Amino acid sequence: MTAVIETEGLGKRYRNLWALAGCTLSIPAGHVVGLVGPNGAGKTTLINLATGMLVPSAGTIEVLGGRPAAGSAQLARVGYLAQDAPLYAGLRVADHLRLGAHLNPGWDAELAHRRIGRLGLDHRQKAGTLSGGQRAQLALSLAVAKRPELLILDEPVASLDPLARREFLQDLMETVAEQQVSVVLSSHLISDMERACDYVIVLVDSRVRLAGPVDDLLATHHLLSGPRRDPASLPDGVEVISASHTDVQSTLLVRTSGPVLDPAWTVSEVGLEDLVLAYMKQAAGSTRRHDHRHLEVRK
């Protein structure tokens, strides 16, 4: 299994502010990878670096083994759906499809038309008059019909209403199944990610806090509740991610490869959202000492 995105000490500085610093990660191929993290974690900056919209201030990044946006061949291998799904407001749906056909040697016209037909978009309609959901779908169609090996989506559903969001993700899932394409999608909506992704990377403060297949992560994390006691008294091989205590009771989120045998604990499954939030919270606690100033990159 090769990496679709591989970074080493990657950093991006805007004047004296680091939007991303010392980021080392490897995103495996063949997954729908959810990139989650709080605002300012560097998700969008990482995606901008991966698509070549930015050049690194430090470190290296390789996408599918090549330098991002290094040439037309590299561009053809990566599909990118930017935040807010930019389209030419004055051009019609049909014009966008012609644009895709003219600018991409690997353009799959049949796929594009099938998708537009399925979405029920009017070819004569101008992109500026489409709803947010339709815009996102058309932009995704453009990114998919160029037949990339890797599809990068930056907050694709953030501006959509719940119904459009569900439809978009549904459509994305079907496309991934059809096209055998690797996907990296960033979001701060963990519930959406839970529906779409089979691999998750939690990025906090430019650093990877958690990475792995969703199934593995859920299988190795447990929520323990029981009489109040010191978390340090847990056996070796059990890592406490978060702990909360009342006067009489303790609730712990732990990571362990083996089963929890202590009968004093009530063991329950943990959802992806709680799991991810626990890691973000842990990271926030541990990094508060760093005096990093962060930027939320919206554009």
Place this chain on the structure above:
Amino acid sequence: MTWLTWRQFRAQAITAAAALAAFAILLAAVEPSLSGVYHSSGFASCHGAVCTGLASTFINDLSGGGIAGVPVTPYMIVYFLSIVVILIAPAIIGVFWGAPLIARELEAGTFRLIWNQSVTRTRWLTVKLVLIGAAAMAVTEAFSLLQAWWAAPIGKAVGFGGGASIFGETRFGVFVFPTHGITPLGYAAFGFTLGVAAGLLVRRAIPAMAITLAIFAAAQLITPLIRPDLFPTSQTVTTIAAAGANVSLKANPKLAFSVTAVPGHPGAWIISSDGVNAAGQPVRTMPAACEATVSRAFGSHRGTASGPGSTALNNCVASHGIRVAESYQPASHYWPLQLSETGLYLALALALAGCCFWRLNRRRS
């Protein structure tokens, strides 16, 4: 890329075509009556020495007999407007074609869409610059050629020395030179790339438009100052007597000459004329011995010498060994100067385009 460039440029292209058509219709509508004056004045069919006088008659006919006592004729209005259109066309192109070209993509975020198709940014910009740049040059030159066709009789009359009032400029004139020949090509290329570069650097269309306009206007104001030096000037030193009626003395209060023509070089563009002594050094003060004739020549107001006194003054100044040094561009330098000025602006356009490519690939997004 060609298709997309055309698709995004279509509306502007139609606007330009409509403007060009309106311009052509206006000129074509006035042309028959202009031609009528040209023939009725006798200037159209003149031969030899009478042409100079008939050229003046023709220009006077065009300038005289204004409507309702206003000393302005339709010919003057159309002539003025047509020159203004050619002067500002490159600025308009820079503002409305150049500045939004990249800035609008940056503002709308569509650069993220277009730079992630299987076409490099370099190729994307190359196609846009070449196609739209060519259109900019073609449109501006078309305006210029239409005007040159329409104003050909006027240009001929000015060539015969009949120029007066608004029709007074020779083809080296401040307004005529940059609007005729090949210079409009250079200005169009410069205006367009200036707009593109401003849009890319400022990243917002409206401020980029304002910057484009300001820089282009500044370039248009500065160019007449450097134009004489764009090609080596010719020099000649003549005696005041030899220069004859082409030279008149000025003393305000310094010694200065006003030269209207260079003997043996009809149609020359005179850039400067100074008094020099026998050794060739400049003389800027009136010889003391001639002061008496100065007051006779000029009376109470010191301007250009004329009348009987001026001959005495000329003789007095000449008797002190003062001659006239003239610096000029002969008529044969018209095209070399055109090439120099056009080349200068094309070079600036190329430099700006290079700046765009550098910026586009260096600091992305």
